[in-house]
Amino acid sequence: MSEPTGVIHDIGYQRYTGLRLGRRHVFGALYLHGVRTAFGLGRSAKAKIFPWLVVGIVIMVAAAVTAISSQIGESIMTYAQFADAMSWLVIFFVAVAAPELVSRDLRSGVLPLYFSRPLPHADYPLAKLLALVTALWLLLGAPQLVMFLGGAFTADGMRAVWDEVLDLLPGLLYAGLWAVVFAAVGLLVASLTGKRAFAAGGIVAVFLMTTPIVGVLSILPSQTANQLAGLASPSTLVQGIGVWTMRDQLITSPEAAGPDIGAFGPAYALAAVALVAACVALLLARYRKVAAR
Amino acid sequence: MTLIATESLTKVYGGGVTALSELTVAVEPGIVGLVGANGAGKSTLIKILLGLLTPTRGRVRVLGLDPTTDPAAVRARVGYMPEHDCLPPDLSAAELVTHLGRISGLPRTVARERASEALRHVGLHEERHRPVGGYSTGMKQRVKLAQALVHDPDLLLLDEPTNGLDPAGRDAMLALVHRIGTEFGISVLVCSHLLGEVERICDTLVAIDGGRLLRADHIAAMTSATDVLAVEVSEGTEALAARLAALDLPVSREGRLLLVPLADQQTYDLIIGAVADLDLPLHRLDQRRHRVAELFARREGSHV
Numbered sequence: 001m002s003e004p005t006g007v008i009h010d011i012g013y014q015r016y017t018g019l020r021l022g023r024r025h026v027f028g029a030l031y032l033h034g035v036r037t038a039f040g041l042g043r044s045a046k047a048k049i050f051p052w053l054v055v056g057i058v059i060m061v062a063a064a065v066t067a068i069s070s071q072i073g074e075s076i077m078t079y080a081q082f083a084d085a086m087s088w089l090v091i092f093f094v095a096v097a098a099p100e101l102v103s104r105d106l107r108s109g110v111l112p113l114y115f116s117r118p119l120p121h122a123d124y125p126l127a128k129l130l131a132l133v134t135a136l137w138l139l140l141g142a143p144q145l146v147m148f149l150g151g152a153f154t155a156d157g158m159r160a161v162w163d164e165v166l167d168l169l170p171g172l173l174y175a176g177l178w179a180v181v182f183a184a185v186g187l188l189v190a191s192l193t194g195k196r197a198f199a200a201g202g203i204v205a206v207f208l209m210t211t212p213i214v215g216v217l218s219i220l221p222s223q224t225a226n227q228l229a230g231l232a233s234p235s236t237l238v239q240g241i242g243v244w245t246m247r248d249q250l251i252t253s254p255e256a257a258g259p260d261i262g263a264f265g266p267a268y269a270l271a272a273v274a275l276v277a278a279c280v281a282l283l284l285a286r287y288r289k290v291a292a293r
Numbered sequence: 294m295t296l297i298a299t300e301s302l303t304k305v306y307g308g309g310v311t312a313l314s315e316l317t318v319a320v321e322p323g324i325v326g327l328v329g330a331n332g333a334g335k336s337t338l339i340k341i342l343l344g345l346l347t348p349t350r351g352r353v354r355v356l357g358l359d360p361t362t363d364p365a366a367v368r369a370r371v372g373y374m375p376e377h378d379c380l381p382p383d384l385s386a387a388e389l390v391t392h393l394g395r396i397s398g399l400p401r402t403v404a405r406e407r408a409s410e411a412l413r414h415v416g417l418h419e420e421r422h423r424p425v426g427g428y429s430t431g432m433k434q435r436v437k438l439a440q441a442l443v444h445d446p447d448l449l450l451l452d453e454p455t456n457g458l459d460p461a462g463r464d465a466m467l468a469l470v471h472r473i474g475t476e477f478g479i480s481v482l483v484c485s486h487l488l489g490e491v492e493r494i495c496d497t498l499v500a501i502d503g504g505r506l507l508r509a510d511h512i513a514a515m516t517s518a519t520d521v522l523a524v525e526v527s528e529g530t531e532a533l534a535a536r537l538a539a540l541d542l543p544v545s546r547e548g549r550l551l552l553v554p555l556a557d558q559q560t561y562d563l564i565i566g567a568v569a570d571l572d573l574p575l576h577r578l579d580q581r582r583h584r585v586a587e588l589f590a591r592r593e594g595s596h597v
Binding site: 012013014015016018019020021022025026029030033042043044047104105108109110111112113114115116117118119120291292 | 340343345346364365366368369371373375377378379380381382383384388392393395396397398399400401403407410414424440444445473476477478
């Protein structure tokens with residue numbers, strides 16, 4: 001710019017003596033990159049289609065629910081019920097996003113470029129996991145925010161708005177629970193293969209194939225077996241915890257029975273913690289092996 | 294300071310395969326050629342230097358640091374170019390190198406600047422914004438080199454940088470590596486199974502075979518006595534040999550070639566003069582390549 005003639009000079013190679021950021025920043029960069037990747041940002045138009053289709057659907061459903069509620073003047077769906085209702089879409093979102101986050105890196109062989117940098121082995125999978133959790137939470141949380149805004153603007157008085165907030169918070173927490181469980185399971189499955197199609201199939205299989213097991217267990221003659229049936233599949237596991245901790249948010253009308261978990265609520269919570277812990281441990285073990293290759 | 298030093302370095306893999314065996318070597322900064330046949334242990338050595346593999350026995354130091362106890366410190370100062378394909382096809386070179394620069398700890402804007410600088414230095418300009426999937430092998434190799442360079446390391450570890458390149462691409466890549474080693478002030482360890490390539494650009498040569506050290510020395514020490522001119526004429530080889538002998542040049546024959554030790558620039562003139570005097574059709578006159586190879590061949594039989 002200071003060169004009036006506009007000649008570009010080759011100033012040769014410049015050594016860098018400036019700031020080098022620490023582990024926290026590097027982790028943050030990898031995490032943000034992961035969140036963007038999950039939504040196809042910074043990627044080709046093709047990679048954006050599916051994530052934004054799902055986002056579009058959930059937002060539209062939320063808008064429709066809000067519009068209908070405000071028309072008929074009563075709530076037709078709580079925030080937590082919304083998360084439950086969207087669980088199928090969450091599964092498909094995980095099946096696309098998780099392979100995009102990890103399988104693709106395995107496939108393209110880019111991992112040696114990460115692991116030859118000052119990045120501890122565990123940081124790579126953990127940043128990816130956190131990114132997927134965030135993406136799922138945003139996917140379920142953003143529509144709830146739409147519903148909240150709709151509800152708040154049509155509510156009469158601050159008191160009603162505050163009630164909406166008190167309903168929204170458990171809804172967001174419940175969305176977080178979905179996000180953690182589904183991200184942990186999905187990312188572990190995706191990290192096992194470099195083929196994205198296999199990974200996506202594997203994730204859908206893990207989530208959907210376990211549902212019949214729940215079905216079988218829940219019609220067994222033993223009541224204990226019925227009440228513990230939900231443990232067999234991630235979706236029903238999450239629902240079980242929801243029913244245990246926020247029953248009034250999930251089961252609103254007396255005729256809607258909802259899953260019967262009896263007194264096994266804590267068992268569901270423990271199972272979820274164990275499941276997530278096991279998935280993270282396996283994920284870390286998996287990347288310790290990959291890094292040494 | 295010693296660039297890389299190993300002491301009785303041994304790596305035995307789980308299956309009982311010995312990849313490195315009692316390797317003791319110390320090299321000074323500069324361009325270091327690491328040569329050996331496929332499976333000689335070159336990649337294993339690089340991974341130990343990066344702290345990705347733990348040696349079974351022995352000690353290793355890179356830039357004065359120990360990669361077994363402080364791998365992050367070593368990796369912060371080292372750039373690594375792997376042998377195999379490692380580029381995601383749908384990212385552009387600029388995006389990929391910027392991202393990897395950030396993973397090396399560069400702040401966001403610095404990473405972007407240094408990424409385009411690194412790509413410019415390896416010879417990628419406007420095409421850096423296109424997806425890598427559409428690049429030629431030569432361009433991909435350049436991107437791999439640029440990502441190793443983006444965080445301004447003190448040492449580059451290049452694993453077979455000329456892999457898959459055509460002869461012109463090989464020459465360009467070697468010239469680039471030479472430039473990095475001499476003008477950029479960055480030490481380079483170049484791995485190759487092709488001795489003839491590496492010896493053209495490196496100061497020090499380390500040859501390993503079956504995980505053992507064959508030889509490590511300055512290239513000058515290895516080649517000083519062995520510079521030879523090879524002369525080939527389409528006819529009249531005998532007459533030329535006699536004429537050169539008459540000029541007091543110690544000629545030896547090797548098939549259709551006449552070999553003359555290269556004393557100084559005058560040797561060229563004498564040979565050209567002799568060929569012109571005899572009016573012979575000169576087929577070729579060149580400095581013998583693979584000089585070091587012969588050196589190893591003499592020591593180690595059929596290896597290298």
